[in-house]
Amino acid sequence: MSKRELLTQEEIEALLHVVDEGAVDADPDGPVAADVKTYDLASQDRVVKGRLPTLELVNEKFARLFKVSLNNLLRYPVDIGVGGVQIMKFSEYLQTLYVPTSINLIRVKPFAGTALAVMDAKLVFRLVDQFFGGSGTQASAEGRDFTPTESRIIRRVLECVYADLVQAWKGVLPIDIQQLGSEANPSLLNAFSANEIVLVNTYNAELDNGGGEIHLTLPYAMLEPYRELLESSGQGKASEVDKRWVPNLERRLLDARVNxxxxxxxxxxxxxxxxxxxxxxxxxxxxxxxxxxxxxxxxxxxxxxxxxxxxxxxxxxxxxxxx
Incomplete structure (x- = not known):
């Protein structure tokens, strides 16, 4: 815009005067309802941004620990990999689960609220099959509950999961896990609201005859008070953990036999x-x-x-x- 196209102060005051008197329609077309979208300032969608490096480190450590525990339980090699962290609404997460799924409600202190430890049916059946020395064939289980035998194996695996999670978090934040209940049908789960944002930590278990997934599903609101800790690079905490390992490492090195x-x-x-x-x-x-x-x-x-x-x-x- 050129300088001569700018309004003078007198012209601006004249326009404001006629608008105040109603001589000019300030909104001739009216609101366009189709273009208006409501925005919830309290929505968690706007605050869940970026990576959580410390949580990723915890997941990697848990995978290493759980691999050893599961190998010892089954007396058979099992590979555990980290599938990453997904952020989604709880309603979207439920759509990824089938019947049956081992859904376990847990309390993780000092976090407030309820979390989920989830095992998909494929993994449960393969673990049961391997535990009892089966042939590795896939059992049909669509639409049914878990049998008492399958439930016992689930409990034993979950004991390993909880113990290894406690150990994995130890260098970051001491936690304690308590199981509150379990469910096999995702549609009956009412622990969260449909729009609640959850963080789904996925771990992939692979056996020779196939595998499946384990999820640790945490409400974002549960982790928000510790967000700064989880968003940090973890270098400070890692150095503290390293210092605690030094005496044990030195002792083991000194006990090593040499020729x-x-x-x-x-x-x-x-x-x-x-x-x-x-x-x-x-x-x-x-x-x-x-x-x-x-x-x-x-x-x-x-x-x-x-x-x-x-x-x-x-x-x-x-x-x-x-x-």
Whole structure:
């Protein structure tokens, strides 16, 4: 717009005056209802942004721990992978579940509210089949409840899940898990409102005969008071965990067994002399005053050759110093 197209102060005041008197219709077309959309400022959709690095680290640690626990339970190799964290409305999440699904309501202190530990039917049937040494064939279970035997296996697996989750969170925030109840039909679940935002942590379990998924489903409102902690890179907490591991790591390193060897003497001779050697031949050598002792091939210390209780022995003199 050029300078001469701008309104003067007198022109602006004149326009405002006629609008106040009603001489000009300030909204000639009226509102267009079709273009108006309601927006809920309290909606959680607007605040769930970005990654949660600390939560991702916890998930990775849990997967490693749970792999060991499940292998020990089944006495069979099982691979556990992290499927990531999905953010969705609870109504959308329910649409991903089938009947039956092992849905377990849990309380995770110090978080407020109720969370879900979920195992899909495919995984349950394959775990049961493997536990009892089955053939690996897929059982038909659509639309039915879990049998008492399947429920017992579910409980044993969940015990491992809860224990490993507690351990995985230990370096970030100490938690305690209590099971409140269980359900096999997702449509009967009323723990959350349809529009509530949930974080679905997925873990993939793979056996030779197939696999399935385990979900840890957390309401966003449950984690919101700890959002800053979960959004951090986790480096500070990781360093604290590392410090706690140092004494145990040092102790295990010091208990490691190594091979030591010591060359008593060395001499170079020609290949011709080697080929001429016969039984009883003598090779003159000069025995040095001290000998280099190596630990797993690494120079460790200097020692003196001697005798102890009738056996050849090495007497420590000083650490080896690389010049």
């Amino acid at each position: 030591i060897n010591c060359a008593i003497a060395e001499r170079q001779i020609s290949l011709k002399e080697v080929l001429r050697l016969r039984e009883g031949d003598v090779i003159p050598i000069d025995v040095p005053d001290s000998h280099l002792v190596e630990a797993n091939g690494v120079p460790a210390f200097m020692a003196k050759l001697g005798n102890a209780r009738g056996n050849l022995a090495l007497e420590f003199q000083e650490p080896y110093v690389l010049h």
